Amino acid sequence: xAQLIASGTKAPEFTLHVTPDQxxxxxxxxxxxxIIAFYPADWSPVCGDQLALYxxxxxxxxxxxxxxxxxxxxxxxCHDAYAQHRNLHFPLLADFHPKGAVAQSxxxxxxREGVCERxxxxxxxxxxxxxxxxxxIAVNPGADGILDALERLSKEESNSVSAATTGHVG
Amino acid sequence: MSVLRQPVTxxxxxxxxxxxxxxxxxxxxxxxxFCGLAHPIVKQVQKHFGEELRxxxxxxxxxxxxxxxQTAAETAEFAGAHGQFWRMHDGxxxxxxxxxxxxxxxxxxxxxxxxxxxxxxxxxxxxAPKVKSDFIGGVRSGxxxxxxxxxxxxxxxxxxxxEELASAVDAALQQARAAI
Numbered sequence: 508x509a510q511l512i513a514s515g516t517k518a519p520e521f522t523l524h525v526t527p528d529q530x531x532x533x534x535x536x537x538x539x540x541x542i543i544a545f546y547p548a549d550w551s552p553v554c555g556d557q558l559a560l561y562x563x564x565x566x567x568x569x570x571x572x573x574x575x576x577x578x579x580x581x582x583x584x585c586h587d588a589y590a591q592h593r594n595l596h597f598p599l600l601a602d603f604h605p606k607g608a609v610a611q612s613x614x615x616x617x618x619r620e621g622v623c624e625r626x627x628x629x630x631x632x633x634x635x636x637x638x639x640x641x642x643x644i645a646v647n648p649g650a651d652g653i654l655d656a657l658e659r660l661s662k663e664e665s666n667s668v669s670a671a672t673t674g675h676v677g
Numbered sequence: 678m679s680v681l682r683q684p685v686t687x688x689x690x691x692x693x694x695x696x697x698x699x700x701x702x703x704x705x706x707x708x709x710x711f712c713g714l715a716h717p718i719v720k721q722v723q724k725h726f727g728e729e730l731r732x733x734x735x736x737x738x739x740x741x742x743x744x745x746x747q748t749a750a751e752t753a754e755f756a757g758a759h760g761q762f763w764r765m766h767d768g769x770x771x772x773x774x775x776x777x778x779x780x781x782x783x784x785x786x787x788x789x790x791x792x793x794x795x796x797x798x799x800x801x802x803x804x805a806p807k808v809k810s811d812f813i814g815g816v817r818s819g820x821x822x823x824x825x826x827x828x829x830x831x832x833x834x835x836x837x838x839x840e841e842l843a844s845a846v847d848a849a850l851q852q853a854r855a856a857i
Binding site: 556557559560562563564567593594595596647648649650651654655 | 679739740741742812813816817818819820821822
């Protein structure tokens with residue numbers, strides 16, 4: 508298993524194709540928590556279940572104002588067909604060229620197989636990695652870890668806001 | 678290891694003896710073919726353990742891949758509000774391939790449930806919050822797909838064929854007996 512980059516470090520910036528003629532950068536999502544789900548491949552059975560679950564949870568993620576993106580080494584046309592077939596309502600980014608470069612920058616690339624790890628990241632609004640988890644490749648990690656992290660993040664942010672307010676008043 | 682974070686309460690649908698030493702909770706989706714396969718197996722396991730096992734079913738509909746899963750779950754809840762959850766539950770799984778309003782109304786009629794009330798319940802989503810609460814509780818307990826079983830609060834990571842489920846229940850039963 509690859510070594511994911513640590514919590515507390517700045518999340519590596521990236522710009523990837525989200526559709527054949529559109530790009531998405533991590534910076535575009537600044538100010539909100541971002542959930543990145545690296546996964547090995549479109550169409551594989553475990554990935555299908557995992558992404559279907561996250562798709563179902565989009566309203567829950569939005570309650571935390573979080574944005575979800577999926578990243579694999581599949582190309583844009585493959586992502587497009589897959590998202591349509593599975594009715595996915597969040598962006599799938601193509602880490603296609605140079606292959607796996609973004610996954611590598613997150614320590615989430617499996618060099619031997621040439622695919623992404625099944626790795627989850629929650630990045631805070633300032634672009635710092637708040638939580639990450641690497642699942643065994645054949646195991647669907649579910650979403651409990653993501654939701655727990657988003658809840659802790661909301662709490663910490665509201666604590667720091669109230670601390671800042673108190674400090675200002677004092 | 679994933680554990681059940683939502684304890685079983687009176688708001689749950691429980692089949693079997695309320696005082697059974699072992700509890701098996703299933704998170705399921707009426708349109709999921711694997712849950713359909715598991716349905717007769719669960720009944721077989723319950724028959725096998727009799728008074729020693731109580732079974733709880735909670736909803737985990739993946740609505741974006743299973744377009745009828747949500748309405749089926751709400752129909753089961755509607756029947757539950759009329760004291761007929763389990764007969765509707767069985768009817769939905771036994772007719773899994775024809776889920777949809779005509780089936781719901783036919784099943785309701787066969788259980789003497791008021792069709793007009795069911796129609797209103799589905800249109801207004803009266804039971805949607807209950808279904809959602811089951812779903813979110815499941816997610817928080819680490820449910821990652823269906824069917825997902827918890828035996829005495831611990832996720833069953835094995836398969837759901839009769840032998841594996843029964844041996845997991847058996848192990849829980851031994852533990853429960855040892856604790857007495």
